[in-house]
Amino acid sequence: MKVNLSVSFCGRKLINPLFLTSGILGTEAELLKRVAGLGAGVVTTKSCCLEERKGHENPTVLAWECGIQNAVGLTNPGVEKEVIEIKNLKKLLKNKKTKICASFFGSTIKEFVLVTKKISQAEPDFLEMNISCPNTESELGLPFAFSAADTFKLTKAVKKETKIPVIVKLASQVTDIVAIAKAAEEAGADAVSAINTVPGMIIDIEAGAPILTNKIGGLSGPAIRPIAVKSIWQLAKSLKIPLIGMGGVTYGRDVIEMIMAGATGVGIGSATYFRGIDVFKKILKEVEVWMEKEKIVNLNQIRGKAL
Ligand SMILES: Cc1cc2nc3c(=O)[nH]c(=O)nc-3n(C[C@H](O)[C@H](O)[C@H](O)COP(=O)(O)O)c2cc1C
Numbered sequence: 001m002k003v004n005l006s007v008s009f010c011g012r013k014l015i016n017p018l019f020l021t022s023g024i025l026g027t028e029a030e031l032l033k034r035v036a037g038l039g040a041g042v043v044t045t046k047s048c049c050l051e052e053r054k055g056h057e058n059p060t061v062l063a064w065e066c067g068i069q070n071a072v073g074l075t076n077p078g079v080e081k082e083v084i085e086i087k088n089l090k091k092l093l094k095n096k097k098t099k100i101c102a103s104f105f106g107s108t109i110k111e112f113v114l115v116t117k118k119i120s121q122a123e124p125d126f127l128e129m130n131i132s133c134p135n136t137e138s139e140l141g142l143p144f145a146f147s148a149a150d151t152f153k154l155t156k157a158v159k160k161e162t163k164i165p166v167i168v169k170l171a172s173q174v175t176d177i178v179a180i181a182k183a184a185e186e187a188g189a190d191a192v193s194a195i196n197t198v199p200g201m202i203i204d205i206e207a208g209a210p211i212l213t214n215k216i217g218g219l220s221g222p223a224i225r226p227i228a229v230k231s232i233w234q235l236a237k238s239l240k241i242p243l244i245g246m247g248g249v250t251y252g253r254d255v256i257e258m259i260m261a262g263a264t265g266v267g268i269g270s271a272t273y274f275r276g277i278d279v280f281k282k283i284l285k286e287v288e289v290w291m292e293k294e295k296i297v298n299l300n301q302i303r304g305k306a307l
Pocket residue numbers: 021022023024046047061068070072074103130133169195196197219220221222224246247248249267268269270271
């Protein structure tokens with residue numbers, strides 16, 4: 001039996017549903033090319049903004065028994081340099097079917113719009129608006145993803161500036177994720193991704209202080225998987241646009257779970273720390289073995305099965 005892992009996403013054919021999520025392996029074209037060669041269907045660049053950002057002082061990343069805690073502080077070289085990196089990556093991936101998703105953010109709608117214009121010049125396959133990181137504040141001082149009205153205004157403004165499909169990345173720590181996703185959809189978003197990291201803290205009891213320099217960090221990895229699955233399941237019930245489910249996906253069975261919750265794409269981030277950057281190959285093999293066992297030939301057969 002020959003299983004088919006390809007999926008259609010925002011009018012494009014992906015060789016498989018796996019996305020390298022933003023921020024995990026930075027923005028360097030050479031490293032992203034390696035991940036593409038190791039099986040990712042789409043590679044996402046680290047979120048960039050208008051000007052270079054240095055980020056927080058070390059320690060910024062901490063692995064613990066249930067996942068990762070990070071407060072990198074959105075370190076990035078700024079959009080001008082990012083455009084060059086994406087163009088390089090496009091050249092490196094010329095003969096590959098892996099797609100490129102460029103992630104970006106701003107602290108005001110005006111900044112988001114300027115970055116959209118610039119980053120679109122690199123012509124990535126998809127754009128991902130990071131509106132859900134604690135550092136991506138709206139004019140109100142909170143991330144845009146905390147408010148349906150802010151999400152609507154911002155998405156509408158960004159969509160006007162580009163022809164590239166726009167994915168809106170959501171936060172889980174909100175009162176009603178469905179209302180916010182619907183605001184993005186109504187404003188013209190082509191897809192949504194969920195979830196970004198979840199705020200948390202780990203304290204060193206010998207020092208009597210939080211371990212990360214920034215004190216509060218974003219949790220990722222297996223600890224947040226059920227939150228991510230629940231978010232995708234809720235979104236799939238109400239949205240028409242496709243979803244990318246991310247948060248703690250580590251094994252093939254987690255990919256199946258996300259697709260059964262209604263996801264079209266599935267993000268892999270922290271698993272690269274736990275299982276190595278060839279985790280994409282490993283996960284694809286696990287998915288294939290499961291599909292063969294269950295006599296499933298196409299992922300469309302199980303999408304939304306748990307709804
Ligand atoms: C070290 C680190 C850096 C991250 N940087 C970004 C970023 O720049 N932009 C973004 O949208 N998400 C960022 N994320 C969030 C991930 O893209 C992803 O949404 C989250 O980690 C959940 O997936 P995972 O559990 O598979 O890692 C980062 C996560 C980690 C662990």
